[in-house]
Amino acid sequence: MVAPEYYLLLAAAVFCIGLFGVLTRRNALYFLMSVELMLNAANINFVAFSSYYGDLTGQVFALFVIALAAAEVAIGIGIILVLYRNFGVTDVTVPREMRW
């Protein structure tokens, strides 16, 4: 069995890469990709601890997180589409009001 530290370090690295993307990227598509990286870092932790402690619940939770990430991307792409139609850009810093 691979030691859990390796999985956790991998998850921490993926999470930090996602965090860097969220903090720096302005393009909404890159932004969504970065959020996905952060969610998948959580999934790595779920599966690693599920395997380590012999509890399937973590793997089932990882499936739910994947499903919720799909829902988030569906809505996110729709919002990006509306953003592009209304402003002509996919820059998340351009819209500054909830209503326009």
Added chain:
Amino acid sequence: MSDNPDTRERGGPDEYDVADRGLVPGLASLLLFGVLAVTILNADFGTPAGLEAGDYGITHGIGFALFNIDLGAFAGSTEGFLAAFFIVAITLDVAIDGALYLAKRESDGSIVSAVGGAFSRGRKAGEGGD
């Protein structure tokens, strides 16, 4: 590349943003990774148990847990998630309906703006629309 949204390249790469604003977030991310790494390497995770697949594989066990079917060898290691499964299924339905609502067009090709139309088709606020 300009910061002015009117002159910024549409949908183009934003390397400029990363180079311009990436130092502090990059250092913050590295710092967070360092803190996490130190914490992980100094943590005690207890005794590993490992998954006992029994007569069925782990994938079977996940399927049984999702639908509250007899868990067999996994009875002590998980529980039923049927209610959560239905809630997530409904959430996915809502998400795809929301995505279609946001993206739909009229039959003549015009765009239905779901969340405001003042800037649609190049119009600015005060030039029509709501």
